[in-house]
Amino acid sequence: xxxxxxxxxxxxxxxxxxxxxxxxxxxxxxxxxxxxxxxxxxxxxxxxxxxxxxxxxxxxxxxxxxxxxxxxxxxxxxxxxxxxxxxxxxxxxxxxxxxxxxxxxxxxxx
Amino acid sequence: xxxxxxxxxxxxxxxxxxxxxxxxxxxxxxxxxxxxxxxxxxxxxxxxxxxxxxxxxxxxxxxxxxxxxxxxxxxxxxxxxxxxxxxxxxxxxxxxxxxxxxxxxxxxxx
Numbered sequence: 001x002x003x004x005x006x007x008x009x010x011x012x013x014x015x016x017x018x019x020x021x022x023x024x025x026x027x028x029x030x031x032x033x034x035x036x037x038x039x040x041x042x043x044x045x046x047x048x049x050x051x052x053x054x055x056x057x058x059x060x061x062x063x064x065x066x067x068x069x070x071x072x073x074x075x076x077x078x079x080x081x082x083x084x085x086x087x088x089x090x091x092x093x094x095x096x097x098x099x100x101x102x103x104x105x106x107x108x109x110x
Numbered sequence: 111x112x113x114x115x116x117x118x119x120x121x122x123x124x125x126x127x128x129x130x131x132x133x134x135x136x137x138x139x140x141x142x143x144x145x146x147x148x149x150x151x152x153x154x155x156x157x158x159x160x161x162x163x164x165x166x167x168x169x170x171x172x173x174x175x176x177x178x179x180x181x182x183x184x185x186x187x188x189x190x191x192x193x194x195x196x197x198x199x200x201x202x203x204x205x206x207x208x209x210x211x212x213x214x215x216x217x218x219x220x
Binding site: 033035040041042043044045048058059090092094098099100101102103104 | 143145151152153154155158198200202207208209210211212213
């Protein structure tokens with residue numbers, strides 16, 4: 001079975017903290033994505049990666065960075081968490097245009 | 111700006127009726143996908159239609175794609191209460207960039 005695993009289901013962090021959201025896929029997919037989902041705004045692409053050590057900005061990259069040191073792992077980094085980054089974060093991997101999503105991490109920044 | 115836009119934003123029908131949701135987009139695509147999300151859960155891939163396809167079926171789902179109008183529709187026939195969920199369309203470009211719409215919330219009353 002296809003699997004995309006996000007390390008945490010729920011996370012609470014303080015303003016200014018550096019936050020790491022981890023995502024691992026076991027399908028040997030080249031492409032991986034990070035999205036955030038907010039009510040009324042739908043899914044918005046933050047960053048994506050087509051290969052190891054490759055990264056490309058999505059629609060809303062400000063305040064975020066990513067790391068892809070290994071093919072199976074794509075990490076989203078909030079350099080200095082702010083309250084407006086409170087959101088549901090979804091990781092996905094894709095192959096031939098079909099995407100598989102993790103269960104999401106609900107991050108609250110207080 | 112969002113590429114995929116679903117219409118309507120919310121739809122409420124009786125069990126047994128058909129549900130139709132539409133999606134419009136703005137740029138050229140490689141394929142378009144429909145996803146379903148139950149409240150508080152991750153996204154589930156429903157169906158993918160490529161830019162050279164016009165119609166696709168999967169069980170009670172029927173998807174059409176009109177690239178000249180840059181629009182797609184998702185039809186769920188003989189709806190069931192268990193179909194209650196949010197439905198999203200997502201477009202994928204040849205470069206692998208994906209964009210999701212805000213979704214249509216479908217409520218099927220028993």
